[in-house]
Amino acid sequence: MSGRVHGHISIEGEKKTAIDVARTRMMIAMTLFAIGFGVLGVRVVDLGMLQKVVEPRQRVIARHNAFTGRADVVDRHGRVLATNLATPSLYVNPRQVMDPMEAAQKLQAVLPELKFRDLLSKMKSGRHFVWIKRKLTPEQQWKVNRLGLPGLHFQYEEERFYPQGDLLAHVLGYVDVDGKGLAGIERYYDERLADPALMADPLVLTIDLRVQNIVAMELAKTMQLFSARGAAGLVMDVQTGEVLSLVSLPSFDPQKPGTATKDAKFNRAVQGVYELGSGFKAFTVAMALEHDVVDLEGGYDATEPLKVARFTINDDHAKERWLSVPEIFAYSSNIGTAKMAVDVGGDKQRDFLQKMGLFNRSDIELPEAAHPILPRQWGEVETMTIGYGHGLAVSPLHLVEGISALSNGGRHISATLIRDEGVDDREARGFSAGEQLTRYLAISQDSTAAQVISEKTSKTMRQLLRLAVQHGTGSMADVDGYRVGGKTGTAEKASAGGYRRKDLLSSFVGVFPVDRPRYAVMAVFDEPRGREETFWNASGGWTAAPTVGEIVRKIGPLLGIAPREERENPLRQAMLIED
Amino acid sequence: MTRFMVSLLVVFAIVAGVFVYRVKNSTELLERRHQQLARQIIDDQNAIKVLKAELAYLSRPARLTRLSARFLTLSSMEGGQIVAAVNELGMRAPGSPRGGVVDEFKAPLPRLRPKTKVQTAPSFTDEDIGPYERQAWLMSDIKVTGGMQ
Known part of the structure; x- marks a missing residue:
């Protein structure tokens, strides 16, 4: 103990120099760190307050947009003659179906145009995805939902809808399942109607609906x-x-x-x-x-x-x-x-x-x-x-x-x-x-x-x-x-x-x-x-x-x-x- | 001195951290709100599109013609009812009364409120009716039975 005290006294001068050296080194390191952090801090202030940085926008969740499929066609007074609507199509994931027999029976009761045997074989198939019926009416969709059967899902598809029925059939023409124009204006202006840049602008015809009627x-x-x-x-x-x-x-x-x-x-x-x-x-x-x-x-x-x-x-x-x-x-x-x-x-x-x-x-x-x-x-x-x-x-x-x-x-x-x-x-x-x-x-x-x-x-x-x-x-x-x-x-x-x-x-x-x-x-x-x-x-x-x-x-x-x-x-x- | 500096830095760091957290949090909230609004705009646009289509479907000229024949006592306008300019009106026939009776309605004009309730269009009060059923009802044409011909 005393030796230590003694030693302490005896070598004080050397120790002091060693601590001084360490302190100096630390100061250098700290200064360097301070400069580094100072630069970062300045940069943070610069970025946050002085510069206008455009932050990348978060991606808007991809959602079915009304103006994607095909532009509308309207008459000279803006009445809708042809438009695209999202219509539900029904498919089944057979692996999620609990009781194929019951599911097929219930579904057949709601959609009588489908054959029971086909439905049953679809329900029993080992795949993940089987179409049941394309393009349901809102009423049919509601009835299917009411059944509450697991495994039935809807997929939304664009469908061309002609509110005026057969009144303008020969002017407008028609489209195929994929929405490609096959006759009339739909075909003549197929590219224009499908152009994404012009999707929100309807094609205005000279037709007057009242006169046409x-x-x-x-x-x-x-x-x-x-x-x-x-x-x-x-x-x-x-x-x-x-x-x-x-x-x-x-x-x-x-x-x-x-x-x-x-x-x-x-x-x-x-x-x-x-x-x-x-x-x-x-x-x-x-x-x-x-x-x-x-x-x-x-x-x-x-x-x-x-x-x-x-x-x-x-x-x-x-x-x-x-x-x-x-x-x-x-x-x-x-x-x-x-x-x-x-x-x-x-x-x-x-x-x-x-x-x-x-x-x-x-x-x-x-x-x-x-x-x-x-x-x-x-x-x-x-x-x-x-x-x-x-x-x-x-x-x-x-x-x-x-x-x-x-x-x-x-x-x-x-x-x-x-x-x-x-x-x-x-x-x-x-x-x-x-x-x-x-x-x-x-x-x-x-x-x-x-x-x-x-x-x-x-x-x-x-x-x-x-x-x-x-x-x-x-x-x-x-x-x-x-x-x-x-x-x-x-x-x-x-x-x-x-x-x-x-x-x-x-x-x-x-x-x-x-x-x-x-x-x-x-x-x-x-x-x-x-x-x-x-x-x-x-x-x-x-x-x-x-x-x-x-x-x-x-x-x-x-x-x-x-x-x-x-x-x-x-x-x-x-x-x-x-x- | 050093201790003071260190504690100052610590306080500064805490303040800055809280500030940054708050900014980040409010930005996230705004971002979420933005997404929500964007989604809603698209949903509304979709709905507007469907409603426009429905409006066009329900106001088909053929349907309106049928309904107006059923419910209104109006007929199509004819050229003879239009006067292009005032000076195209003929002179008053000689001997016709001036300032006499203009309208000759024999039917008495109603002065009292009708006692019976006026029937309005059917509304959806039935709880059982779902939104799709309602839409289906709207899409289905009003069947006119036993109209006045």
């Missing part, structure tokens, strides 16, 4: 009345080419395209090509007037049937006398029009019809749009028959586009189904009706559409179209206040080796209001049968003309067309149409 209902009514096989209807804005309604009957449910017949899926308005008959006389007359072959005072002798080669051309509404041009048009004389067409000549006729867009597919945004069927040769006989609408098969849409061009001042505007905001600003607030119309006309005049006939000929055509309704074959299309102008057409359907007298294709294409044309309306009936009330007639004037009249009567007020009383005085009337 009215056209479909009126067509169905007449179709039933005359026991027709099918019908087609179109309403198009003659100034912008916007299609407000496109109907083809019979229709189908786009939800279940598999159950639809081929006939129902066929789009008679754009896919079907027909020899449309007398509607073509408008083209022949316009062509003759445009080329100064005849004027309104001129005319042709229609006393005798016309014999060309082995054909005889007759008049359906024979007057058996000389007819002036307006009379030829209003009474729909085949003889007169045939002679007129020959006077114009085949080459000019061909050029004219080509300009009218009758040789090409329409530009409408439907993959079904058909190519017209042209005659194999274009001789004198063809010139004559095509003059009154036989020998050249086009779709009803072609005729509507052509008649629009004849009446709108001579500009050929292609039909469109896609609404281009800004072209038609009639709904814009803050404009009076007059200002809106001026604006609308200014915008529509601005289009780059090809001028196919002169303004003057177009005006004459408007008068002639009105005449055919006032005094001619289309009288049943007349509507108080809306001044419909138009042309009937009745064609015998072609079949192998000739025409079938009994099977008609009756149509009417009209424009209203004829003094300042806004809309072209067309109705076509496939094989209508005459009724006692119509004296067993099933021609265009008896079937399609009254249908178009009824459509105009109903859509005129809806579309904001001001009705105007027509003066009886012929002079004032001429002034009205002259505008």
